[in-house]
Amino acid sequence: MERSTRQRHAIRSALEAAGRPLLPSEIHAEAQREIAALGLATVYRNIKQLTAAGDIRPVELPGDPARYELAVHKHHHHFRCKSCSRVFDVHACPGNMQKLAPPGFKVDGHELTLYGLCSGCQ
Amino acid sequence: MERSTRQRHAIRSALEAAGRPLLPSEIHAEAQREIAALGLATVYRNIKQLTAAGDIRPVELPGDPARYELAVHKHHHHFRCKSCSRVFDVHACPGNMQKLAPPGFKVDGHELTLYGLCSGCQ
DNA sequence: ATACTTGCAAAACATTTGCAGTGAG
């Protein structure tokens, strides 16, 4: 069973306060302002548990370690601006991808990232 | 200046023979069939150099370490088997993505990854 | 010869796990 601990609350609060994807080390630093003795291993364990529970979601940018954010949105994709490097949510989805796979392959999920210029960088 | 060594040749050959993105450890194992004493550090050093030279390209999938493939291939996507974790090239492409982006955004590239079961793992 | 390369081992990182003690239900 899942318990409600001070540590877990501090970690969730850190993500809520940030409003942007945070690195595990950033979550750790932020949550330590609430609980000084908080261990980094506990942050990782909670990230894993919260992710499994669907409360938070990993945001993986090529080259960097995974960041985490609250799972506020439903299925969506990402648009990364080549100029400002910011990542935006794209709520459209091309739909079924089965026809793209080689014969004999079964598709049951997909991930799409668009690259280009955002409206502010045109 | 860039030299042509046996090691570099073996590494490039491994990627040519595979025809799919390989992990550094897979490149190492394959290239060792040609040069038994090949060190893993040498594989990493060559990957870095070949990437900088534009000969190979990294394929970064969420959750696991970067794979590498020859940069010769034209535009394509990837399929990752949830069972055996291998990654395959998908030469089909859904095409124009502009309509998915928010108004005011200009799309000039995209990356797509499919997840599911490969023919061997059904 | 020169200086880029290599193999090995150790280092640098990010993440996970073992364990004994702690605390929520």
Place this chain on the structure above:
DNA sequence: CTCACTGCAAATGTTTTGCAAGTAT
């Protein structure tokens, strides 16, 4: 009272780096 949770340290797993020896040009 129980057993999930925690902190700490040690263990993993991946990629990088220091160094002395090797080798392509």
